[in-house]
Amino acid sequence: MGFAKYQEDNFSRYYAASIVRGREHDPFVGSGAGAEETKDTKIMQENASKLKDFTVAEARPLPVIVMADVSASMTVGGKIEALNLALKDMVAGFAAESRLRAEIQVGLITFGGERARVHLPLAPAHKISEVSPLRAAGRTPMGSAFEEARRLIEDKDMIPSRAYRPVLVLVSDGLPNDDWEQPLDALCKSERGQKATRFAMAIGADADVEMLRRFANDPESPVFKAHEARDIHRFFRAVTMSVTSRSRSTAPNSNAPLVLADIPEDDDLDLDF
């Protein structure tokens, strides 16, 4: 007679005249077993500790760091709202990705006012429950953002050496008004900065396209120029695609440039489920 049979006997004797054959982990049978419960629990614990001896490898991190302009000019024409929406969709897109091969992580550095600040510390996308909306105000301290980004990507505690090469994204609608040249150089020439994939988007006519061009390093993905708010969304969708396509079917030696979908015509498909 097995243990479950014994439990069943107890159970049928005390709780019901006829029973359906239960399993030992059936909570009804378990709670009805009285003193036997401890034995049951003990077996479960032994199992658990035995099973825990095995481990599986952690997925390799793939850091994506966004440097976003939140200077006062971003309030014009719904740009900041578009940026907020685009960032939210990007994080959701990353979170939905399979983590078998890579764990996509997102960090967000904003620059507006006196100096850059870390709006969202680098964290796995699937664990980011919410990106609090950015508010635009003040000047454009871009140099400070470059410094912040360089500090982050060179931090071996935040980004271990086994991580995939980071992706840096720079979004701006104006001219930097702090000392930016030296920090930009330092970022782009840093050990990890030079290996990173660097994408840039210029929003509107006032953006410093020349400076953004110095930042962007993917020859197939030149600086993207956004003319209206919805272009911001297109750019971030392209970034999302470029990052997630690394785990998808590909041809040998092909990298993943930024493929910007044409402005959708009215009868084209919306596949953004």
Added chain:
Amino acid sequence: MTTNKDKNNKAGRHGNRVVHDRQGTAYELTGKLSEGGQGIVCQTQFNNVLVKIGRHPANDPHTKAWFDHMQWVSRLPLEELRIARPQTLIVRPRLGYVMELMDGLVPLTRLLEESIAAMHDGRGLQGFIDSGGLAKRLRLLEGLCSTLATLHGRGLAYGDLSPGNIFVSRSKEHAEVWLIDCDNISLLSREGGQKIYTPGYGAPEILRGESGINSLTDSWSVGVIAFEFLALLHPLKGDFVNDGASDDETSALMGGVPWVDDLDDDSNRSSTGLPRDLVLTKELQGLFQRCFGAGRVDAGARPTLAEWRAGFEAAAAMLMICGDGDGCGSSFYYNRARKCPFCDRIQDESAHLLMSHYVYAPLSELEKAEFGDQSPWIATDERMVCGRETVELRGAPVGSVLYAESAPVCSLTLDDAGLHIEPALGKRVALQSQRTRETRILDRKKRLNAEIRRGDYYMLHLSDSEGMHDAWRFKW
């Protein structure tokens, strides 16, 4: 994953989601099922009807090449294969095709992720067991290999195999396997042709740009998927690769680093994943050794899909189920102690029956007489375990390449009453007892009663003739 709330939020602002096929039928795309390099597989308003739609607009050159190839694929002889093939082509607003797929299937990725997530969450092997354990895994792999073996037999290679385009039964009880994304199917080739692959699953020679897809590159992908599915470990991602820089991973996937269980080189051993003895039979370990050991450099050393299938079949035939109500319910490989490696429970002796395969060869002069006084027997290494589920004995033993195509001769069912031996319609088998030296011809169902089970040897001949035939030995 999109939550319901998100869906509601988006419902108001989504654009066109209707596509049309050549005949003008409209399909409304209702959700995304999977996403590949070239296209997106969507559900439609019709049950079981899926649409794969190009990622880029119709005038994009990539889309053009893809669509041309797909039209070629739609004319291939893919009948009776578990491959969701193009039924009709979508022509506007983008290019794509319509395929049918049965309900209740999910990408294999889902089962893999669940098992791995459980390990990360401290639930140990519960995820592995909940996603069907060894029994379902082996049946799924057997089904996958069966489809691919037939495809190769028709001179075609599948190409871009990955856990994302293998669709399997969601429920524990079923083990259906269907391949989608058939648009990479190509003629077997060494050079040129299709070179598309999914990172982690493409054969090294494809990554190095040296080869197109063929049956050997498919074999590699099957090996990686199977090893990952069974051992929860990528065969090339040992500690050296996993802890090293990401650039080294690229060179490892191109075949530059030994695999985790390499016989001669231990530089890339893995401290993670499930112990191989727990999840692989010795025979399967041998197949993986050929695939990733010698086969890493020499593609010809890899097992064929028929060999893979036979290996998974043989492994599945050696499974026992833990417990009859009071065990952990896992399936595990037979061991002499009858001890479940997942929960250490010793199984009832009466619940299983181990059987060994012999060939009876009366005309040859063989020295080894294993059974009886004069009869010449050849002991093969094939064995199987008869448990609570009915077992089918066929003209060729399980584990041989011919098993899948062989006709059933007899079925065995073990229950509390005893062992039920039932010859297939029109077949006759013979049961020989070592103790009584009697041989009885059976042409209908016969039961060996549980009461007389005392450890005597029996031989079940899958024939009633004196000529050469197969037989299975067991103790009763």
